[in-house]
Amino acid sequence: MKIKQNAFVLHRYLYKETSLILICFTEYYGLVKLVANGARSLRSNFRGILQPFMPLIIYYGGKGNIKTLYKAEQISIIIPITGNMIYGGLYFNELILKLITYDCNHLIWFHKYLYFLKVLASTNNSLKYVVCCFELSLLKYLGCDINLMLKFNDNLENKNLYRYQIDNSFIITNKLDYFSFSYYELFNIANFNFKNNKMLDVARRFAKIVLTYYFGLKNIKSYIFIN
Numbered sequence: 600m601k602i603k604q605n606a607f608v609l610h611r612y613l614y615k616e617t618s619l620i621l622i623c624f625t626e627y628y629g630l631v632k633l634v635a636n637g638a639r640s641l642r643s644n645f646r647g648i649l650q651p652f653m654p655l656i657i658y659y660g661g662k663g664n665i666k667t668l669y670k671a672e673q674i675s676i677i678i679p680i681t682g683n684m685i686y687g688g689l690y691f692n693e694l695i696l697k698l699i700t701y702d703c704n705h706l707i708w709f710h711k712y713l714y715f716l717k718v719l720a721s722t723n724n725s726l727k728y729v730v731c732c733f734e735l736s737l738l739k740y741l742g743c744d745i746n747l748m749l750k751f752n753d754n755l756e757n758k759n760l761y762r763y764q765i766d767n768s769f770i771i772t773n774k775l776d777y778f779s780f781s782y783y784e785l786f787n788i789a790n791f792n793f794k795n796n797k798m799l800d801v802a803r804r805f806a807k808i809v810l811t812y813y814f815g816l817k818n819i820k821s822y823i824f825i826n
Contacts, residue, residue, distance in 0.1 A: 604626055605674070605709075606623040609624050616638050620632065633665065635668045636668075648671055649671060652680055654713070655673040656671070658670040689821040690717060690730060693819045694814075711736060735805075743809050745789035763778055777808075780805065787801075
């Protein structure tokens with residue numbers, strides 16, 4: 600059966616003499632791994648379009664973990680991400696490669712990803728701010744939602760410090776350290792209120808704690824370029 604999907608190429612590597620292995624983020628099937636036979640040959644119809652940040656329609660099929668890419672069509676021009684914002688796009692791709700599952704519907708996050716690519720291409724905000732919004736949005740999508748944590752921790756009060764727990768909850772602490780947050784800080788992170796640099800650093804610290812614990816952030820190579 601031939602499958603048609605809107606997709607982005609997140610990662611590609613060489614395969615045999617003239618082919619490529621692609622990992623694509625698709626609209627309804629999440630991540631899919633494909634072989635693009637002959638994609639590197641001079642006469643290939645794939646040449647020039649199997650690029651990151653390029654909106655595509657792809658046609659693929661086959662059995663096994665690696666499907667065959669039959670056809671790819673460019674929907675529009677490549678999303679014009681330039682300068683240091685490119686590091687943000689590469690970081691987004693790495694996070695999705697690590698956190699989004701294969702062959703599962705991630706329609707909501709597919710369109711969120713497209714939205715954030717467009718933000719990178721057109722924003723007047725800093726790279727750090729856009730990345731923080733992306734990280735927290737992705738964590739919320741994956742179930743690490745501070746609003747829910749606050750809702751189910753009725754004992755939280757404005758006057759206290761709280762330490763994040765690995766079960767997505769908070770406990771009261773008297774220790775002011777890397778893992779502790781005030782209620783004010785948690786409230787602002789939950790509501791994406793971090794326009795000033797101090798609050799932005801706090802929000803990124805929270806995102807880093809969660810991403811590192813659950814998803815091994817240290818293994819994401821592009822992370823060093825967005826700090």
